[in-house]
Amino acid sequence: xxxxxQSPKYLFRKEGQNVTLSCEQNLNHDAMYWYxxxxxxGLRLIYYSQIVNDFQKGDIAEGYSVSREKxxxxxxxxxxAQKNPTAFYLCASRVQTEAFFGQGxxxxxx
Amino acid sequence: GxxxxxxxxxxSVQEGDSAVIKxxxxxxxxxxxxxxxxxxxxxxxxxxxxxxxVGEKKDQRIAVxxxxxxxxxxxxxxxxxxxxxxxxxxxxxxxxxxxxxxFGTGTRLTIIP
Numbered sequence: 496x497x498x499x500x501q502s503p504k505y506l507f508r509k510e511g512q513n514v515t516l517s518c519e520q521n522l523n524h525d526a527m528y529w530y531x532x533x534x535x536x537g538l539r540l541i542y543y544s545q546i547v548n549d550f551q552k553g554d555i556a557e558g559y560s561v562s563r564e565k566x567x568x569x570x571x572x573x574x575x576a577q578k579n580p581t582a583f584y585l586c587a588s589r590v591q592t593e594a595f596f597g598q599g600x601x602x603x604x605x
Numbered sequence: 606g607x608x609x610x611x612x613x614x615x616x617s618v619q620e621g622d623s624a625v626i627k628x629x630x631x632x633x634x635x636x637x638x639x640x641x642x643x644x645x646x647x648x649x650x651x652x653x654x655x656x657x658x659v660g661e662k663k664d665q666r667i668a669v670x671x672x673x674x675x676x677x678x679x680x681x682x683x684x685x686x687x688x689x690x691x692x693x694x695x696x697x698x699x700x701x702x703x704x705x706x707x708f709g710t711g712t713r714l715t716i717i718p
Contacts, residue, residue: 528706535614537694537710538649545704553705554606585648587706592637592698594706596648 498522501586501597508573508580508604516571516600518586525590527569531555532583532599541584544569573602580604607632609697611709618685619717626712628695629677635697635707638671638678643692643711652693653680656700682714690716 499520508514520527526545530538540553544563558577563569569588573580581604587594608631618624630638636657641649655662655669655678662669666685671678682689695709 530708535710537611538708540705540707543705587648589706592654592700593639593651594641596641596650598648599646 499586499588499595499597501584501600503600504598506600506602508602510604511575513572513574514602516573516584516586516602518569518571518597519567520569520588520595521567522588522590522595523566524588524595525566526588527563528587528589528594529553529559529561529569529571530585530587532585538585541571607635607697607705607707609695609707609709611695611712613712614710615713615715617715617717620685620687622685624680624682624685624689624714626680626693626695626714627677628679628697628709629675630697630707631676632697633676634699636700637698638669639696639698639706640667640669640680641694641696641708643694645691649694685716687716687718690714 502517528543529541539555541559542561544550547566560572584600586597611628639654642652643649653667655671666683668681693712698706
């Protein structure tokens with residue numbers, strides 16, 4: 496099946512630890528995005544990549560890092576510098592217009 | 606950068622009635638306006654979109670209108686059904702598909718049986 500896959504679905508992290516969220520797509524899309532979703536704040540853009548080996552900061556990039564070494568993959572690392580990392584994280588890929596979203600990863604800091 | 610505002614944040618309507626959600630945007634370079642529906646625990650899915658060279662688009666019970674001069678666009682759902690209950694997001698973007706896609710804050714729509 497073609498689509499975009501995020502893993503894991505649930506993730507628990509201790510304070511002070513880095514954690515990496517996986518996002519893989521087999522849609523052959525150039526553009527990929529990471530959004531953070533908090534109640535009442537909609538989808539806020541963390542990072543996006545328009546093409547392999549290139550990415551740009553979104554509106555809330557502080558405390559996050561990404562890489563785009565392969566077209567299919569756009570992992571997001573939540574670093575210990577992110578003050579409030581507990582949230583629902585959504586990855587998307589896009590070609591021309593429609594964005595296709597994964598099922599999300601719910602990250603909880605314990 | 607682009608700023609998208611969405612209202613209302615919550616909306617309850619009786620089954621069979623219509624629902625309207627409104628959004629405004631700030632960047633005149635935006636010319637693509639999609640609407641996404643998100644069900645509980647899932648990623649958002651596109652339900653309808655409109656480009657700036659069109660004022661209105663309809664797909665069965667769903668329609669979107671765009672006023673480019675006033676920089677606002679709206680989602681209209683007619684003859685609402687229980688399965689329409691979800692969170693709806695508007696978004697705005699330049700037409701180039703690789704650019705930023707900026708979302709509104711979402712509307713939680715509840716259909717009352």
